Amino acid sequence: MTQINVRVDGASYSDDVEPRTLLVHYLREQLGKVGTVVGCDTSNCGACTVHLDGQAVKSCTVLAVQADGSEVTTIEGVASGGGATLHPVQRAFHELHGLQCGFCTPGMIMASIDLLKENPDPTETEVREGIEGNLCRCTGYQNIVRAVQQAAAEMRGEAPGDPGASPAAGDTAAAEPMAAQS
Amino acid sequence: MIPAAFAYSRPTTVEEALQAIADGGDDVKVLAGGQSLIPVMRLRLAAPELVVDLTRVEELRGVREEGDQLVVGAMTTHADVLSDPLLAQYAQLLVQATETVADRQVRRRGTFGGALAHADPAGDLPAVALALDAEFVIAGPAGRRTVPAGEFFVDYLTTVLEEGELLVEIRLPKIAAADGWGVRYEKFNRVAQAWSIVAVAAAVRREGGRITEARIGLTNMGPTPLRASATEAALVGVDVSLETVTAAAAQAAEGTSPSNDLNAQADYRQHLAQVLTKRALAAAAGL
Numbered sequence A: 001m002t003q004i005n006v007r008v009d010g011a012s013y014s015d016d017v018e019p020r021t022l023l024v025h026y027l028r029e030q031l032g033k034v035g036t037v038v039g040c041d042t043s044n045c046g047a048c049t050v051h052l053d054g055q056a057v058k059s060c061t062v063l064a065v066q067a068d069g070s071e072v073t074t075i076e077g078v079a080s081g082g083g084a085t086l087h088p089v090q091r092a093f094h095e096l097h098g099l100q101c102g103f104c105t106p107g108m109i110m111a112s113i114d115l116l117k118e119n120p121d122p123t124e125t126e127v128r129e130g131i132e133g134n135l136c137r138c139t140g141y142q143n144i145v146r147a148v149q150q151a152a153a154e155m156r157g158e159a160p161g162d163p164g165a166s167p168a169a170g171d172t173a174a175a176e177p178m179a180a181q182s
Numbered sequence B: 001m002i003p004a005a006f007a008y009s010r011p012t013t014v015e016e017a018l019q020a021i022a023d024g025g026d027d028v029k030v031l032a033g034g035q036s037l038i039p040v041m042r043l044r045l046a047a048p049e050l051v052v053d054l055t056r057v058e059e060l061r062g063v064r065e066e067g068d069q070l071v072v073g074a075m076t077t078h079a080d081v082l083s084d085p086l087l088a089q090y091a092q093l094l095v096q097a098t099e100t101v102a103d104r105q106v107r108r109r110g111t112f113g114g115a116l117a118h119a120d121p122a123g124d125l126p127a128v129a130l131a132l133d134a135e136f137v138i139a140g141p142a143g144r145r146t147v148p149a150g151e152f153f154v155d156y157l158t159t160v161l162e163e164g165e166l167l168v169e170i171r172l173p174k175i176a177a178a179d180g181w182g183v184r185y186e187k188f189n190r191v192a193q194a195w196s197i198v199a200v201a202a203a204v205r206r207e208g209g210r211i212t213e214a215r216i217g218l219t220n221m222g223p224t225p226l227r228a229s230a231t232e233a234a235l236v237g238v239d240v241s242l243e244t245v246t247a248a249a250a251q252a253a254e255g256t257s258p259s260n261d262l263n264a265q266a267d268y269r270q271h272l273a274q275v276l277t278k279r280a281l282a283a284a285a286g287l
């Protein structure tokens, strides 16, 4: 066992871990942060993406001991006001149907937040390349890309409902089921 | 799956790392970015007794200038490569190839040295190092030695690195646009998998409408990266034109021995090598 000291979603933890424990398993099993999920055994899917010292990494491909002394942010730590106010990227995924089963969503959102920090106004291609490390088996990515672009506009201070990004104007296929549900 | 149990050491200097490896017995693995090693350990294809983690060895990370060379620390991450001003100025071929490696998360942890030491035939950076005639500085119990890229890659996933040795830095010649150099990394891969089916790293030097030097590295055209030597030779002294470049590129697959696998048959890979070499040369030569 090795002792590690980490800050996760703003709280400090001091724990003993086995060197072989993957960061994702430490988060889920020792801290109960089950918002971060495991989708593969090969480091391909990105479902486990968290921020380690502000940078998106695949937490299944980092050892928990390697996070010693670091700051980790998971999907559970991105909303503000103790979870009351969703992060703009979370909100956009919700509003634009950026998910179906939702399994890839925590990783998609963490990768997207990381991308927007580096590139606040990405083109569609840049969004697709920025989240190439995250696989979605449901959505076909279309609404994920729109959600990231809408969140980007909001985070830049532009009015939400920017015509290029709104489902009503941009994608009738997405707008109809939304209307039916509300 | 999770890896089999192992002991863990986290040195902060190259000396400490070499000592930890020497003290660790027969079954020691060096951990760089972990982006190849941790997946392999999760699948239990590797189960070392001791893992020596280099991520806190600061002296191994970063890029510096030494005369007409750039010295890149083995632990410089792919993301570091993409934001480094010296590499942007003098090593565009490495920057272009690194942009195509994996995805943003993997590029945050994966390292230049790790990718070279791993020596995956489908990896993008070995062919770049080979095309540039990089020098590999290796530290071991008996001191340091320098190995040219042409001798570093021995076989499939195998390099000249001996047990107990560490790759510490990679020395690259400066290749600058101001000296007439143009470069291009041209890669063919499936969309959901960044690994190259075939890729070509080309650097071309022009002077007064003629090509004076060409360096071409091939990714995944054999168990190790290869140079397209026949194409390189055919280009020296010729006019810069699409015809000369196309004619030379037709020899790009000479002497290669690509594998047959799920992604492509060997003869298709040889075809790809010619097509991608032509594209890479045309772009590098500004055509």
Ligand SMILES: Cc1cc2nc3c(=O)[nH]c(=O)nc-3n(C[C@H](O)[C@H](O)[C@H](O)COP(=O)(O)OP(=O)(O)OC[C@H]3O[C@@H](n4cnc5c(N)ncnc54)[C@H](O)[C@@H]3O)c2cc1C
Residues within 6 Å of the ligand: A042, A043, A044, B029, B030, B031, B032, B033, B034, B035, B036, B037, B038, B039, B074, B075, B100, B101, B102, B103, B106, B109, B110, B111, B112, B113, B114, B115, B117, B118, B120, B122, B123, B124, B125, B161, B165, B166, B167, B168, B193, B194, B195, B196
């Ligand atoms: C999803 C995914 C996609 C990828 N796609 C690509 C791609 O498109 N192109 C590509 O080129 N690569 C790709 N990679 C691999 C990536 O580039 C890795 O970063 C790289 O292969 C290994 O580097 P690392 O620093 O992670 O090394 P590690 O995984 O830590 O180590 C790899 C091996 O090298 C040894 N080693 C590492 N450093 C040293 C050293 N300094 N001295 C001696 N031995 C050392 C280790 O012991 C180990 O055997 C991908 C990886 C993943 C997970």
Ligand code: FES
Residues within 6 Å of the ligand: A037, A038, A039, A040, A041, A042, A043, A044, A045, A046, A047, A048, A049, A058, A059, A060, A061
């Ligand atoms: S669970 Fe980490 S990449 Fe799939």
Ligand code: FES
Residues within 6 Å of the ligand: A098, A099, A100, A101, A102, A103, A104, A105, A135, A136, A137, A138, A139
């Ligand atoms: S919503 Fe199901 S995997 Fe993306």
